[in-house]
Amino acid sequence: MAPDLSRRPTATTEHPFKLRKRATRRTLSDWLILAAAILFGALIAAPFVIILINSFKSPADYATSGPLSLPHNLYFDGIANFWKRVNFPEKLWNSFFISGTVAVLAVLISVFNAFAIGIGRVRGRTWIIVLFLLANMLPQEALLYPLYYMFKQVGLYDNVWSVIIIFTVIQSAFGTYLLSSVYGTFPREILEAASLDGASRWQILWRVIVPISRPTLAVILIFFFIWTWNEFLIPLTFLVSNSNQTVPVAIAVLQGDRLMDVTTTSASALLGLIPTLVFFLIFQRTLTRGITAGAVK
Structure with missing residues (x-):
């Protein structure tokens, strides 16, 4: 008997999920661009992270550990002092x-x-x-x-x-x-x-x-x-x-x-x-x- 050719898998009968997965495969250049974007975003976010860390750090903690370390205890007096001095809601x-x-x-x-x-x-x-x-x-x-x-x-x-x-x-x-x-x-x-x-x-x-x-x-x-x-x-x-x-x-x-x-x-x-x-x-x-x-x- 002749083989049934209709049962052979063809490119058009593949599962659509496999086609979609194959179409979205990333290349080396895509990964390099993604890594460069992440690095650029980290450089932009670094000053904001430093500001956030030092906003909740006491002056003594800042003097001993520096600006890059995490605060040992949360210090809210800096925010409270600025809030009162300038009347921040008005500004x-x-x-x-x-x-x-x-x-x-x-x-x-x-x-x-x-x-x-x-x-x-x-x-x-x-x-x-x-x-x-x-x-x-x-x-x-x-x-x-x-x-x-x-x-x-x-x-x-x-x-x-x-x-x-x-x-x-x-x-x-x-x-x-x-x-x-x-x-x-x-x-x-x-x-x-x-x-x-x-x-x-x-x-x-x-x-x-x-x-x-x-x-x-x-x-x-x-x-x-x-x-x-x-x-x-x-x-x-x-x-x-x-x-x-x-x-x-x-x-x-x-x-x-x-x-x-x-x-x-x-x-x-x-x-x-x-x-x-x-x-x-x-x-x-x-x-x-x-x-x-x-x-x-």
């Missing part, structure tokens, strides 16, 4: 209010500007975008005296709204430059279809463009918040009162008074880092979706 609210307001206002202004430049196709569009790009390249030191004189004249010096106005303009300049290039490539067919359906320009903006570009706007909002939170020079110059200071300014001013030991300094850095870290972890999925949104059509 935390100032930073949150300034950063959140700047992020929201800068995104709104960027959307309006980019809609006019990228979709409205105003005259001199290229030169306007170049001007916004040049505005982002100006160093903050060059803006201090003119802004100081201007806010002195209008009575907003030593007011949180002076910092909000400055950073809203700075961040919206970058947001306008970025969104103008994005909206410039927006499909014209979608806009024409919405216009034929009777939608006004305001409706096209809020019901068509903004929902489609929501991942990009979310990424910009997150970066604007973090960038404004970490700003130091302009808040230091324009917020001289203790009640108006932000977290980075309060940390620097208290360190300048030479009243803190090394462990209290580490505790202050930890308290200044935790809010931005929590904010980043909360919106990590939004940030990842926004970055990868343009990868798949």
Whole structure:
């Protein structure tokens, strides 16, 4: 009898799990890239680990064992001392209010500007975008005296709204430059279809463009918040009162008074880092979706 050829295993009749396992086999270069990424991540995380260790270490423990050893006993006086000295809840609210307001206002202004430049196709569009790009390249030191004189004249010096106005303009300049290039490539067919359906320009903006570009706007909002939170020079110059200071300014001013030991300094850095870290972890999925949104059509 002739053998039954239908029972012979072929490449197409293999178990799908085996095919999937064979397709995901890693090569030597993949392992090298993974090892390099782990090493790079460890180097980035090392300063944060050192800050975390020394924040719960007493000055005597730090003097005897050094900065790299684990604390023998948890020491919370450094965090408590910094919390009381600077009135940390007040500084935390100032930073949150300034950063959140700047992020929201800068995104709104960027959307309006980019809609006019990228979709409205105003005259001199290229030169306007170049001007916004040049505005982002100006160093903050060059803006201090003119802004100081201007806010002195209008009575907003030593007011949180002076910092909000400055950073809203700075961040919206970058947001306008970025969104103008994005909206410039927006499909014209979608806009024409919405216009034929009777939608006004305001409706096209809020019901068509903004929902489609929501991942990009979310990424910009997150970066604007973090960038404004970490700003130091302009808040230091324009917020001289203790009640108006932000977290980075309060940390620097208290360190300048030479009243803190090394462990209290580490505790202050930890308290200044935790809010931005929590904010980043909360919106990590939004940030990842926004970055990868343009990868798949």
